[in-house]
Amino acid sequence: MNNFFIRFVDACLKLLMIVALLIPLRGIAGEGELLLERFLSQTRTLSAAFQQTLRADDGFVMQQSEGRFYLSRPGKFRWDYEKPYQQQIVSDGDKVYIYDVDLQQVTVQQQNAALSNTPMALMQDKATLADTYNVQELDSRDGVYRLKLISKKGDGDFNGIVVGVDKTGLRFLQLKDQFNQVTDIVFDALQTNSKLQSGLFEFAPPEGVDVFGGG
Numbered sequence: 001m002n003n004f005f006i007r008f009v010d011a012c013l014k015l016l017m018i019v020a021l022l023i024p025l026r027g028i029a030g031e032g033e034l035l036l037e038r039f040l041s042q043t044r045t046l047s048a049a050f051q052q053t054l055r056a057d058d059g060f061v062m063q064q065s066e067g068r069f070y071l072s073r074p075g076k077f078r079w080d081y082e083k084p085y086q087q088q089i090v091s092d093g094d095k096v097y098i099y100d101v102d103l104q105q106v107t108v109q110q111q112n113a114a115l116s117n118t119p120m121a122l123m124q125d126k127a128t129l130a131d132t133y134n135v136q137e138l139d140s141r142d143g144v145y146r147l148k149l150i151s152k153k154g155d156g157d158f159n160g161i162v163v164g165v166d167k168t169g170l171r172f173l174q175l176k177d178q179f180n181q182v183t184d185i186v187f188d189a190l191q192t193n194s195k196l197q198s199g200l201f202e203f204a205p206p207e208g209v210d211v212f213g214g215g
Contacts, residue, residue: 030137032145035165040129043169045196046071048187050079057180069187075111076201090203095214097203106205108214138162144171 054063067082075093086101098107133149149161160176
């Protein structure tokens, strides 16, 4: 099972890979912050390929995976992990389903409390950037701006959150967890505001699999 996302979803239910309807940012924003605001405020649906790399604090690559990500605001998302192992993480706006194909196991968790004060809350239109994070622009290269998001509450599950945006939209997401492990999620072949099949965000446990949770 994808160990990072088990920790990721578990921590959120107390983030794969930022897309929300924001209130106007207060104060003067830099170019990167304005690009992020525009991307978040204008995006209703998103589909993209992604590559995810998990590194230990010494830089050792612990895990690499890839698949596709889908988002439909408000409240619905889907991560389809295709390599090296098959796994699905589906949110229907109410519950989050984590299906490990190899283990034939589904874990069901309530979504509401899961995603507060996390990047996924922004992605799902359940939080605003200005209210939740202080934004610090780091640098830019080849038109891609890196921005650090710092939780205003100081109680997030990640020690560091960095996003990359350009004129086309979201390019990458970097998360540093409490174990100082760093997860990079790089998005490619983005399509925004295209029609997505509603069935993408529906999940019924396959017959014969073990189901845990659901309350």
